[in-house]
Amino acid sequence: MAFLAQQGALIDELIEAVTGIPKTQRQQRTTLRDYVARSLQSHTFTRTNQFEVQDRLRGLEERFSVCGRDILAEALAQRLDSLEQHQTPTTPEVLHLLLELADQPVQNAKLSDLDALVEPKEAAPPPLTWRDIAREDGWKNERDIWRFVDYSPGSSDEDEIDAKSHASLESQTSVSSAADDYQRTAQDVAVRPQGDALLKQIQDSQSWRHAAAVDSEGRPRKIPITTTQLLREALFMLAGLPTSLFDSACDPVTKYQLRGVSWEVHRALVTSFAECGLKLAPLRVVADAVEQSPLLQVFQDCVQRALRSFDLELSRIQARLVGVQQDKDVVTPISVLEELGPKLAPLEALADIVRHVRLERKSHHTLRYLELLYRAVCLAQLQGNRDTYRLLGTIFFDCFQVYLKPIRLWMEEGELVPGDRSFFIAESSTKLPLPQVWKDQFELLRNPQGTLYAPRFLDPAIDRIFTAGKSIVVLKLMGQHESIRKHRTVTEPKMDFATICPDELEYAPFSELFNSAFQAWIQSKHHTAAVTLRELLFRSYGLSQNLDALQRIYLMSDGARSDAFASAIFRHLDTRSAGWRDRFTLTEIAQEAFSACVDTYRLSATVDPHALADSSSSALDARNSVRRALPAIRLHYRLPWPVHIVVTDDSLHSYQALFTFQLQARRALWVLRNPILPLLRHGSTNPDPTLYYLVRTKLLWFCNTLLTYLTTLVLAPAAARLREDLGSDAADVDVDDMVAAHATFVARATAEACLGTRLQPVRDAVLDVFDLAIRLEDAQRVELERGEGRGVKRRRMMDEEDEEEEDNQGEELDVDTGARKEGADIGGSGKSHTAVLRELHVEFERLLKFIAGGLRGVARASKEEAAAKWDLLAEMLEVGIKM
Structure with missing residues (x-):
């Protein structure tokens, strides 16, 4: 089948290399192509009999067992079974060559010879240690990097040499010393005379965290806090850090109250900060999760970058809070909320997407992220939220780049990523005949509700994506994929936010911008394969000529040829001959009738026994009704397998129905072709x-x-x-x-x-x-x-009764009347x-x-x-x- 698939293309290359006739002279090239095809099809060199090769291999396996070499027989059987999964059109020829080259395999074959086919394993490299790194980079000789610097007040670079600086490299990197450093407390740091007072000042400033929420008489009370303490706790909470003023769920702790304001004002302030932190909580969870899907990993990275940018903004506010340089730089909770509002809006939209996906609880939620991101980008553009539009648009295209990888592989190589459950194309587990590859080898995945398992914004392009990949698969079967790969010159358009959504097009709908860019991206992959496959179907495999042949045979577009075929069938029926049921006779009649307009070696005819009205019907019954014999006559015209992609089996059944209906009409005309003149003499009853x-x-x-x-x-x-x-x-x-x-x-x-x-x-x-x-x-x-x-x-x-005419006249009249x-x-x-x-x-x-x-x-x-x-x-x- 591989030779037949490549035959048309090879013939074109042969004609061009030998004759040099340009492609514009189609008539001359077509004549030469037909001549070469007929010459090749009538050659006397047959292919290797694959069944004979299989029998010889199985016989060799049986001979091994009979001669007591069971281990060798089992090894041969195991490799023959493994070879069935990697069959190629040339496999029988290769095996036949090996069988012919074999020299007494029962006596000379050695199972140990197979060890020469196994590649030796490379020795694993030695493990890399910190000692080797220190030796190679020279850390061991640079002892100043192990100095311990005391950053307490009054220290200087000259006298801050710790006693541990003279210790060896091994002791500095040991686990025990690291554990000792981790267990040090604030008292160990305060080694200067001012350290005790500073430590006491720090402890007093944080004493509100541990203050009792009851007074001296045991009644509940609110612990007062300052504005600075409120802002610091709120900023820590927004950064995802544990705080005393807010619990792990970002809910305010009710035992604290801002000094100098009423409880209602304090509750409104902390509730506003808590709502902001609650909206950011899903993003913090996503940023800390462990994802396996590449698309979710990219989405997680985008979330982390967005949170990192927000954390930098929080750091700038904290810097202003602790380092006020001018009197006008007053930081208040309300001003912080107003300042963070524009920064929080894009993150809140992103958090809504995460929250929406988790509420759905779908097993395949990777595609939902893409769909919701696309919808959120369109909505942000309509609402005029430029910051949200840019952030979500950038994240969408970053994630979409990952989703483009299997699409690119499918459209360029006709291959699917093994184990990829997020793609919308699946391949059949069985190997199908070549004519069925286009229709049945691959399919679009759909859920039980019938919805395509792909992002909805890709629906307009799904068919072109699917067709492009199938075109590559068919071109590979034709042996033409390498030529396409070499001549692929179209540059792939960029699919990023900056290219597709520039500032000058901010008022253009995002959906239109994306669809236009994605259609251009698909066109860069689809156009070359589609044009090449279409040209091969018409030029090399004669799609137009084969369709014309089908119309001449089945649709009877050539009336003279069709009449010649039908007349021969009708003569067999009228003479009650059994020739109309003989497939050899029918094939000869069909080939003789259509020899001038089609390739007769492709044409054959049979009689379908299931289509007969009654299998036991006689020749007289077949002649007396158009329902008996004619529907059972089947014409078969063998088409090249690429043409079968366009002309499916269902279409051929419809061709056959049209052929039968016209044959039945011609049968009626054949019967009426010559009038039977009635008798006007000798006592006819119908004068x-x-x-x-x-x-x-x-x-x-x-x-x-x-x-x-x-x-x-x-x-x-x-x-x-x-x-x-x-x-x-x-x-x-x-x-x-x-x-x-x-x-x-x-x-x-x-x-x-x-x-x-x-x-x-x-x-x-x-x-x-x-x-x-x-x-x-x-x-x-x-x-x-x-x-x-x-x-x-x-x-x-x-x-006989001429002499008695007068006597028997009355009797003759009686005889004539009886005859009538x-x-x-x-x-x-x-x-x-x-x-x-x-x-x-x-x-x-x-x-x-x-x-x-x-x-x-x-x-x-x-x-x-x-x-x-x-x-x-x-x-x-x-x-x-x-x-």
């Missing part, structure tokens, strides 16, 4: 042929009208529209568009030809009319044969020929009215596009009702 010609004319008119409708109003316009939709030179038509266009063509032709389920009764009535034609000619032929028999009998009686009565019995029904013709005429009029009325009714009750054609056909048939 007046008017009724016969009337019925025959109406049947001919009906069949010709129906075929004219199918040919000129259904099939020809649909085929012309198909060629326009496919457009081999259109740059914006990809393979999915071609598949959809061909499926639309087939569905339209089937519906307009009255082959849908809604018109089943009408179609049955049309087939009844076709059977009326067969019944009419059979009745006329029976009457002709009986008339000839009566004439022969009469002449014989006249010769005998001829009036048609088919043993007891009805005269004239009565049968009248019944056929009445039946035709009834069926014609039913067909026209049914088409009118369904057309009026339907909103389908084919309803207009049904109404037109009804109008054409109503002309016959007035005849």
